[in-house]
Amino acid sequence: MLRPESKGREHQVIKINRDAVTLADVAREAGVSLKTASRALNDSPELRPETAARVRETMERLGYQPNELARGLKSRRSAAIAMIAPNIADPFTATAIQSVQDVARAHGYVVILASSGGDVDLEQSELQAMARRQIDGMILIAANAGKSSLKVTLANQVPIVVFDEPVRGADVDTITITNRRSAQDATMHLLEHGYRRILAVGARPSLYTCAERVAGYRAALRSFEVEAVELLVGHENELTPALLGGVLKTQGTIDAIFSLNWVCTIRVLRGLRALKKRIPKDIAFISFDDFDLAEIIPPGITVVRQPISELGHRAAKILFDRIENNRTQPARRIVLATEFILRGSCGCHSGSSH
Numbered sequence: 588m589l590r591p592e593s594k595g596r597e598h599q600v601i602k603i604n605r606d607a608v609t610l611a612d613v614a615r616e617a618g619v620s621l622k623t624a625s626r627a628l629n630d631s632p633e634l635r636p637e638t639a640a641r642v643r644e645t646m647e648r649l650g651y652q653p654n655e656l657a658r659g660l661k662s663r664r665s666a667a668i669a670m671i672a673p674n675i676a677d678p679f680t681a682t683a684i685q686s687v688q689d690v691a692r693a694h695g696y697v698v699i700l701a702s703s704g705g706d707v708d709l710e711q712s713e714l715q716a717m718a719r720r721q722i723d724g725m726i727l728i729a730a731n732a733g734k735s736s737l738k739v740t741l742a743n744q745v746p747i748v749v750f751d752e753p754v755r756g757a758d759v760d761t762i763t764i765t766n767r768r769s770a771q772d773a774t775m776h777l778l779e780h781g782y783r784r785i786l787a788v789g790a791r792p793s794l795y796t797c798a799e800r801v802a803g804y805r806a807a808l809r810s811f812e813v814e815a816v817e818l819l820v821g822h823e824n825e826l827t828p829a830l831l832g833g834v835l836k837t838q839g840t841i842d843a844i845f846s847l848n849w850v851c852t853i854r855v856l857r858g859l860r861a862l863k864k865r866i867p868k869d870i871a872f873i874s875f876d877d878f879d880l881a882e883i884i885p886p887g888i889t890v891v892r893q894p895i896s897e898l899g900h901r902a903a904k905i906l907f908d909r910i911e912n913n914r915t916q917p918a919r920r921i922v923l924a925t926e927f928i929l930r931g932s933c934g935c936h937s938g939s940s941h
Contacts, residue, residue: 608651617645667697668906669717672728673705678849678878679895680728683750686899687726694907696723705791707734714740724906729754732795746909748902752795760905762898762921766796769891769925770803773873774845776889776927778811780934782843782871786816786834788855789847790823800847800875816841823850831858841870843933849876856884872932886931894923 614624619642626634627642645651670687672680684700691698699722703710710730717725718740725745729735729752737757740747750762777785787804789797801817808815818834820826835841844859846852852874859870866872866886874881877892901921909916929935 608649610651613642613645613649613651616649617642665720665722666695667699667720667722668724668726668903668910669699669701669713669720669722670726671701671703671710671713671717673703673730675700675702679751679876679893682895683728683899683902686896687903690900690903690907694911696907703730705730707731707736710735718745724748724910726750726902726906727754728752731793733793744914746906746914748906748909750898750902758918760909760919760921762902762905762923763795764893764898764923764925766799767803767806769927770800770845770847770875771807772803772927773875773891774804774807775810776933777843777845777871777873778807778813780843780871783811783813784816784839784841785813785843785845786818786838786841787845787847788818788826788831788851790820790826790851792819797847804845804847823848823854826851826854826858828858828861831855832862835862835864843871843873846872846874849874849878852876852878852888856888866932867934871934877928881928882930889930889933889935890928892926892928894925897923 610624610628611621614621617624619627619638623634623638624642627639628646630639668687668691670684672684674680675684684698688698699717699720701713701717703713707730710727714725714727714737722745725740725747727735727737727747727749729749732752733755735752735754737747737749737754737759741757741759748760748762749757751764753761753763774785774787785804785808787801789801791797792801797819801819804817805815816838818826818831820830844855846855855872859866859872864870873889873891875891877890878888881888881890901923905919905921
């Protein structure tokens with residue numbers, strides 16, 4: 588069907604199948620060339636603003652959705668990054684994921700998530716699958732710092748940033764926190780309160796984070812010439828009230844507990860409640876990791892707070908710098924500080940921080 592315009596020109600009305608609108612359809616409807624429509628799609632500075640605005644209005648009106656796969660093949664970029672972690676439902680990881688997604692959105696990217704379940708073989712399978720999908724970069728929380736491998740990823744020249752659990756022997760960008768120093772400071776705080784029988788409770792001691800925190804705990808005790816008392820289990824699920832009660836019974840008087848991660852903290856708190864132990868009257872308590880109920884549980888749990896959002900944000904920023912600008916720069920090693928939040932469980936008054 589034809590219709591006249593004011594200048595006597597004729598304009599063809601195009602019937603569009605909105606389920607399969609192409610860029611060519613947009614170009615015809617907007618009265619521009621396919622090349623011009625493509626430039627508008629890619630925000631080319633060569634295009635006049637009024638032309639770009641007309642093309643974008645046409646895209647919106649027709650419901651045009653660009654084929655990201657086709658665009659990726661042409662540009663050799665997928666506009667996607669991957670994040671692989673032992674447990675993406677873990678509050679620590681979930682908070683980090685949110686920060687990574689915020690940075691990715693600002694760059695026009697999506698984040699593909701995968702869980703390794705803490706299994707090195709599954710982690711390797713996920714790394715290989717992501718490399719085959721030609722994603723533009725990866726962020727990894729390693730399943731095991733001593734056993735995880737990045738050979739396939741590095742062989743495919745995929746930029747990667749590792750945080751929390753650095754991969755031994757891998758020359759890649761790495762972001763960690765002051766695990767050892769923070770654990771040492773927390774233990775010193777208990778020692779300075781006069782506590783001498785301090786039980787450290789942790790899980791999966793082969794992990795870098797646990798090993799570093801145990802090392803910090805031991806260093807503080809050595810400075811006071813105090814014996815270490817440790818309960819280190821293969822997995823947090825093993826921390827039952829019965830196990831905790833047995834340790835408290837056989838180890839003599841335990842006057843303080845230092846929990847080395849938030850899952851251990853929850854399990855120890857449940858155990859102490861079952862054993863009718865009062866905090867801090869019977870046993871003082873510090874947790875490495877803050878958690879949602881730490882302020883609410885009487886008398887307030889003193890914690891070492893990790894900068895989780897900053898970890899995710901920095902990891903993503905470094906990754907996009909690698910993707911967009913700087914693939915040849917030497918690997919960076921970044922260590923972020925923690926915050927010591929004083930509440931009532933250690934014997935202090937609640938509400939201050941170091």
